[in-house]
Amino acid sequence: MSKTGAVDPSTQEPLLPLRAASEFAAPTPRVPKRILVLGATSGIAETCCRLWAERGDSLFLVARSPEKLAAVAADLHTRGAAFVGTTVANLDDTAAHPELLAHAINSLAGLDIAFLALGVLGDQAQAERNFARAAEILHTNFVAPVSLLTWLGNYCAQRHAGTLAVLSSVAGDRGRKSNYVYGSSKAGLSAFLGGLRNRIDREGVRVMTIKPGPVKTAMTEGMQGSEKFADVDKVATTIVKSIDAGQDVLYVPGIWRVIMAVIRIIPEQIFKKLNL
Ligand SMILES: NC(=O)c1ccc[n+]([C@@H]2O[C@H](COP(=O)([O-])OP(=O)(O)OC[C@H]3O[C@@H](n4cnc5c(N)ncnc54)[C@H](OP(=O)(O)O)[C@@H]3O)[C@@H](O)[C@H]2O)c1
Numbered sequence: 001m002s003k004t005g006a007v008d009p010s011t012q013e014p015l016l017p018l019r020a021a022s023e024f025a026a027p028t029p030r031v032p033k034r035i036l037v038l039g040a041t042s043g044i045a046e047t048c049c050r051l052w053a054e055r056g057d058s059l060f061l062v063a064r065s066p067e068k069l070a071a072v073a074a075d076l077h078t079r080g081a082a083f084v085g086t087t088v089a090n091l092d093d094t095a096a097h098p099e100l101l102a103h104a105i106n107s108l109a110g111l112d113i114a115f116l117a118l119g120v121l122g123d124q125a126q127a128e129r130n131f132a133r134a135a136e137i138l139h140t141n142f143v144a145p146v147s148l149l150t151w152l153g154n155y156c157a158q159r160h161a162g163t164l165a166v167l168s169s170v171a172g173d174r175g176r177k178s179n180y181v182y183g184s185s186k187a188g189l190s191a192f193l194g195g196l197r198n199r200i201d202r203e204g205v206r207v208m209t210i211k212p213g214p215v216k217t218a219m220t221e222g223m224q225g226s227e228k229f230a231d232v233d234k235v236a237t238t239i240v241k242s243i244d245a246g247q248d249v250l251y252v253p254g255i256w257r258v259i260m261a262v263i264r265i266i267p268e269q270i271f272k273k274l275n276l
Pocket of ligand 1: 039040041042043044045063064065068089090091092117118119120121140167168169170211212213214215216217218219220
């Protein structure tokens with residue numbers, strides 16, 4: 001007997017239950033996302049872009065090296081991106097940001113996601129001795145992203161749409177003697193992102209703070225213990241999924257949420273004596 005107990009009146013055979021009309025409907029085609037990538041030749045950004053290209057999204061890439069940018073763009077074309085636009089720009093030039101961003105968004109015919117990946121590790125030892133070196137790190141990692149995010153945040157808030165996904169770092173969670181100049185630039189960036197999210201989430205704009213632990217990319221090449229750093233493919237897969245899920249703060253790999261929670265609560269009396 002069928003579950004409903006109904007039978008075919010001519011044969012007295014049980015009738016199969018009817019399937020809902022929605023089971024026969026064609027799946028809705030996925031609308032490609034329009035994604036702006038700032039610092040697109042970054043190892044982490046390039047790997048995310050491959051995933052976006054493979055699912056047919058539209059990409060606009062901004063980077064400062066014409067050769068690297070052309071190679072990345074060509075690769076993303078062959079991987080299936082619906083559109084790949086490029087502009088060569090040194091993003092330290094904040095005065096050029098408004099025109100650059102307007103051009104990128106016009107080329108994409110709108111904006112769903114802006115992904116900020118620009119950043120420099122800098123030389124901590126030099127930055128300790130020479131303020132000009134420290135200021136360069138702070139400018140690229142903090143001042144330039146603040147300029148980009150101010151423009152993008154207002155653009156998205158006016159339209160009540162969009163996601164701003166930004167690579168900060170676990171290094172911003174607590175200053176350490178080995179990289180506190182870089183760390184403080186990321187601490188500033190994380191705090192800025194927290195405040196921006198608090199302001200424009202209610203306008204329908206997602207602001208996502210991404211805090212990677214050490215990842216195997218050009219930035220960490222040759223560093224002590226770099227063979228144990230996280231694999232960039234795994235990190236990029238998690239980032240892309242978490243952007244889709246609308247996460248606010250992402251530690252990647254996830255274990256860094258726990259590690260940094262422990263590091264943050266070490267009392268200063270003990271912390272200042274540690275060699276971290
Ligand atoms: N790798 C890690 O362990 C790690 C951990 C935590 C956070 N992060 C953050 O993740 C982001 C991406 O880093 P990554 O690991 O992918 O390293 P990466 O490959 O060295 O990427 C950094 C990117 O920033 C670009 N950039 C730097 N200054 C710029 C400027 N003035 N204008 C335009 N582009 C500029 C670089 O361009 P060029 O290619 O021309 O140099 C490079 O493409 C950075 O913000 C970094 O701080 C990385």
